[in-house]
Amino acid sequence: MITSSNKARTWPVGMKLLIGEFQLPWAQLTATAMMSVIPVLIGFGFAGRKMVAGLTAGGVKE
Secondary structure (H helix, E strand, O other): OOOOOOHOHHHHHHHHHOOOOOOOHHHHHHHHHHHHHHHHHHHHHHHOOOOHHHHHHOOOOO
């Protein structure tokens, strides 16, 4: 994506811009990766039981 402002950039593009030519800020990359993963884990925590119940209900033949 070509953007001219920081407000229009997406999350992965912002993470890529953290990496420099001769530097790799592990602390910032780890923090942004955790901020990306935590909402997915919370969403799966709420919907996971329903998803597993639906998958197993469809696999049982009566």
